[in-house]
Amino acid sequence: MNMKLVLVLGSACLVSACATTDDPREGGFVSGVQGLSSGAYERRVRDREDNLARLRAVQDDLKQETTGLDAQKQQRQKLLDEEQRKLASLNKDVKALEKKLAALSKEQGTSDKRVAELDKRLRELKGQL
Amino acid sequence: MKTFVKKAVPVMLVGSLLAGCVSNQPMNDTDDSGGSPQSDTDRTKTEGAVFGAILGGLIGLAAGDKQGAAIGALVGAGVGYAVGSEVAKRKQEYATTEEFLDAEIARTAEFNDTARAHHERLRKEIVVLDKETKALQSKYRAGKANKAQLAAKKSQLEEKLAKNNEFEETLQKEYEINSEILAEERKVRKAQDPYLSKLEKENGDLRVQIEQLRKDSEQIAQINERLSV
Structure with a gap:
């Protein structure tokens, strides 16, 4: 009777001594029993859930960052457009001013010449009177 | 008979257990990265039946004679198969959950990588826009000075x-x-x-x-x- 008991216990020890894996896709019956009873499968799932939760938190942060960066880019683009518009307007004004100043200077020169001539003639006339 | 039991049964028992216990070995020869869930399910059921038969046989033997051992082995095989099926079912559930989570993790990680790359591009674009704006502001100041002279x-x-x-x-x-x-x-x-x-x-x-x-x-x-x- 003792020998039979030894056999039962011995076989139980052998079963428990088998190398096991915590991957539920493999390992057969012994690993399955061990994985279920020890909570190894549950831990693997929990690890993955934790990992996923971390990644999703990062994802949320990244989404917020995307919104911020998009807004920043839009604002900078608006500023650039405004500067381009201002500069174009200024360049147009300066060009027109240069052109008209050239015309004005020319007219001015002519006018000065006429005034001087007129002044001279008037003085001559006054001298003759 | 006692001598036979003493010697043969342990040897058979150890042999059966070692043969059945093929841990960490993928059952699918074509896939070294992991076991095929279907193969592992069959294996788990089979091993459950084998373990049940051995345990039942030993218990029957411990409780009675050869006949008891045979009955114990038969009943043990049935119970072992049932237990094996339940274990296989739960393993499959865990495996499915893991696959779903792994897929979600991969998808989320990919999204994050894409988002990071997108951010990198956005930051570079913002730097370029800033540079262009500064250049334009500088030109505007120069133009304004020119305009002042003309005025x-x-x-x-x-x-x-x-x-x-x-x-x-x-x-x-x-x-x-x-x-x-x-x-x-x-x-x-x-x-x-x-x-x-x-x-x-x-x-x-x-x-x-x-x-x-x-x-x-x-x-x-x-x-x-x-x-x-």
């Missing part, structure tokens, strides 16, 4: 124009005085006096010139008006 020139011209207008008025007055003097001279000189004729002609020319000057001033004023940027 100063314009002011100078306006001043000159005002002086011309003032001078024109003076000339106009002098012309009027000369005209009065000429009128007085006509009273004391003959109508055909060449000196008088010359003076009248000079005065007429002067009047034409004053008119021209007025026209010039008006033209300059118009130009100046258009220059108001």
